[in-house]
Amino acid sequence: MSGAAAKAGPVVIDAGGFDALIAALAAEGREVLGPVKRDGAIVYDAISGQGDLPKGWVDEQSGGHYRLSREGEAYFGATLGPQGWKRVLHPPQQRLWRTEGTGENTGIIAEPLDTAKRAFIGVRACDLAAIAVQDKVLTEGLYKDPHYAARRENLFIVAVNCTRSAATCFCTSMGTGPKADKGYDIALTELEGGRFLAEAGSAAGEARLAALPSAPATDAQAREAEAGIAQAAAQQRRIDTDGLPELLKERPDHPRWSEVAQRCLNCANCTLVCPTCFCTTTDEVTALDGPETERVNRWGSCFTMDFSHVHGGAVRKGAKSRYRQWMTHKLGTWVDQFGEMGCVGCGRCISWCPVGIDITEEAAALRGSGG
Amino acid sequence: MRKPRLGVWKFSSCDGCQLSLLDCEDELLAVAGAIDIAYFPEATRKDDDGGRYDIAFVEGSVTTPHEAELIRDVRQRADTLITLGACATSGGIQALKNGADVTDFIAAVYAHPDFIDTLDTATPISDHVKVDFELRGCPISKPHLIELVAATLAGRAPQTPAHSVCYECKLAGHVCVMVAEGKPCLGPVTHAGCGALCPGYARGCYGCFGPKETPNTAALAARLAGNGADKRQIHRLFSTFNTNAPEFREEAKAHE
Ligand code: SF4
Ligand code: SF4
Ligand code: SF4
Ligand code: SF4
Numbered sequence: 001m002s003g004a005a006a007k008a009g010p011v012v013i014d015a016g017g018f019d020a021l022i023a024a025l026a027a028e029g030r031e032v033l034g035p036v037k038r039d040g041a042i043v044y045d046a047i048s049g050q051g052d053l054p055k056g057w058v059d060e061q062s063g064g065h066y067r068l069s070r071e072g073e074a075y076f077g078a079t080l081g082p083q084g085w086k087r088v089l090h091p092p093q094q095r096l097w098r099t100e101g102t103g104e105n106t107g108i109i110a111e112p113l114d115t116a117k118r119a120f121i122g123v124r125a126c127d128l129a130a131i132a133v134q135d136k137v138l139t140e141g142l143y144k145d146p147h148y149a150a151r152r153e154n155l156f157i158v159a160v161n162c163t164r165s166a167a168t169c170f171c172t173s174m175g176t177g178p179k180a181d182k183g184y185d186i187a188l189t190e191l192e193g194g195r196f197l198a199e200a201g202s203a204a205g206e207a208r209l210a211a212l213p214s215a216p217a218t219d220a221q222a223r224e225a226e227a228g229i230a231q232a233a234a235q236q237r238r239i240d241t242d243g244l245p246e247l248l249k250e251r252p253d254h255p256r257w258s259e260v261a262q263r264c265l266n267c268a269n270c271t272l273v274c275p276t277c278f279c280t281t282t283d284e285v286t287a288l289d290g291p292e293t294e295r296v297n298r299w300g301s302c303f304t305m306d307f308s309h310v311h312g313g314a315v316r317k318g319a320k321s322r323y324r325q326w327m328t329h330k331l332g333t334w335v336d337q338f339g340e341m342g343c344v345g346c347g348r349c350i351s352w353c354p355v356g357i358d359i360t361e362e363a364a365a366l367r368g369s370g371g
Numbered sequence: 372m373r374k375p376r377l378g379v380w381k382f383s384s385c386d387g388c389q390l391s392l393l394d395c396e397d398e399l400l401a402v403a404g405a406i407d408i409a410y411f412p413e414a415t416r417k418d419d420d421g422g423r424y425d426i427a428f429v430e431g432s433v434t435t436p437h438e439a440e441l442i443r444d445v446r447q448r449a450d451t452l453i454t455l456g457a458c459a460t461s462g463g464i465q466a467l468k469n470g471a472d473v474t475d476f477i478a479a480v481y482a483h484p485d486f487i488d489t490l491d492t493a494t495p496i497s498d499h500v501k502v503d504f505e506l507r508g509c510p511i512s513k514p515h516l517i518e519l520v521a522a523t524l525a526g527r528a529p530q531t532p533a534h535s536v537c538y539e540c541k542l543a544g545h546v547c548v549m550v551a552e553g554k555p556c557l558g559p560v561t562h563a564g565c566g567a568l569c570p571g572y573a574r575g576c577y578g579c580f581g582p583k584e585t586p587n588t589a590a591l592a593a594r595l596a597g598n599g600a601d602k603r604q605i606h607r608l609f610s611t612f613n614t615n616a617p618e619f620r621e622e623a624k625a626h627e
Pocket of ligand 1: 079080124125126127162164165166169170171172176177178179232345346347
């Protein structure tokens with residue numbers, strides 16, 4: 001949603017106010033999606049109130065490792081799960097068109113746009129930044145994706161500022177979090193006792209907030225929120241991005257690329273969980289018994305042979321060139337293409353890499369001379 | 372236009388892949404008018420007439436001297452030879468006998484070992500004749516098979532990507548059982564095709580579709596060990612339906 005920046009000061013809502021917000025968004029005809037606990041992880045799914053949230057759970061993350069455990073009473077204590085909001089906005093499969101009829105009478109039927117109204121609840125600052133990155137790639141360039149644009153158009157975003165980080169998070173280094181500074185309609189910061197400090201980021205958000213039972217935030221509550229965010233920032237790992245794009249481009253033969261290739265499975269998990277990776281490939285699906293065909297966009301990955309297949313075979317035959325391509329794009333050439341880095345520091349590629357390859361560690365190693 | 376003649380042959384196997392073919396009944400009825408199923412012992416009573424075939428589907432591995440001869444004969448009479456499943460593609464579970472003492476097995480299993488005429492090994496069809504396309508899986512997947520038939524009839528290459536099972540796992544939105552639960556999973560080194568069936572049921576991948584493109588089995592094995600698997604477990608993991616696929620065989624050997 002768009003609109004002028006809000007002017008009203010922050011307010012505090014309680015769990016009842018949170019439920020009223022969800023109910024109001026649903027009453028607008030929105031599909032309301034938020035974090036829920038499923039199969040031992042946080043995933044985004046339909047929610048109807050705070051009762052669906054993973055209250056009292058926190059995440060423990062490290063390279064190739066993710067566990068949820070009981071701790072505290074926070075609704076939003078657990079940070080990120082395996083897949084972000086990309087699953088909804090830029091889904092794994094998207095039909096583009098299909099044909100009907102044969103010969104002269106063949107018609108090409110474009111897939112209708114998805115104009116469903118949605119609300120995302122609990123979008124973290126890093127994921128907001130990732131949505132902004134995909135907006136730039138998929139809606140602002142020469143080749144626009146109308147399906148993505150339609151979903152984006154009808155979206156209401158309730159962000160949640162992090163008051164706890166996972167050990168794999170590095171948004172502070174990337175300048176994207178842990179506090180959301182733009183791109184949301186409402187931003188919440190969780191306070192002790194199941195209350196939230198709420199700020200509007202758009203006119204639509206301001207109108208929604210004004211209709212909720214709330215009280216103006218006290219100075220103490222504002223300080224509590226800031227302290228929580230500062231605590232999240234202090235819990236993270238770091239990456240030194242200074243001069244990194246040039247450095248990566250200058251070191252295609254650094255011994256570290258061969259070393260990481262020994263460990264990399266080229267399984268593609270890192271690209272598929274990354275909230276900014278936008279590549280797709282197309283599948284032609286033909287019917288067995290007739291001339292009908294359809295074209296389907298599917299998530300692509302630079303870790304497959306198909307990705308760099310040209311006449312005569314794949315250009316990037318092994319893990320060395322594939323990992324180098326991926327990381328150099330994320331932290332280097334993305335800047336030339338889109339004016340910013342393609343990494344927002346969410347750390348998903350670290351946790352969900354089955355062998356725990358860590359982009360921050362690889363970047364640090366590439367600064368040195370060793371392997 | 373003459374309808375293409377199709378024949379289906381069975382070598383040493385469990386019939387599961389042929390059953391997958393039969394299970395496509397509804398879909399295949401749609402093409403019944405377009406192809407002539409001239410030989411398919413699992414489905415019809417017609418004998419092989421000794422003639423030429425446009426397409427030969429072959430299930431099973433070569434484990435007897437008779438089979439070693441038959442596959443040459445089939446190859447000579449088929450324009451396109453397509454293998455179905457793990458047995459035909461890598462030797463199958465029966466390839467566990469490769470390298471072991473076959474006489475011992477025979478004596479242990481059969482009352483009259485003298486009637487048994489078998490080779491010391493179970494080998495893939497491609498060890499014996501040129502194969503035009505290998506469809507993976509134990510058993511093969513129905514969508515793959517339909518895609519293969521549609522593509523063959525349309526004269527194009529089938530779309531059966533050789534990337535990892537992890538790829539399908541993430542497309543499906545499953546939570547990774549290796550990362551979130553520490554369970555051993557062969558998904559990162561296994562060829563896609565099943566739609567990440569096992570991870571969808573909270574199990575690790577068993578590797579039914581065999582090695583994927585550029586598999587790094589050593590790196591996966593190192594991680595499995597780090598997660599607590601011992602040598603024997605890693606050896607077993609790589610020694611099932613595709614035990615004779617070179618990359619899995621070598622990795623199993625490294626953990627003997
Ligand atoms: S990377 Fe930052 S914004 Fe994202 S979950 Fe971690 S702390 Fe929160
Ligand atoms: S870096 Fe990790 S997740 Fe990415 S392809 Fe390599 S092994 Fe897979
Ligand atoms: S590269 Fe890794 S840390 Fe960066 S945005 Fe992608 S998944 Fe997150
Ligand atoms: S569960 Fe297995 S197949 Fe799925 S992502 Fe994890 S390692 Fe890969």
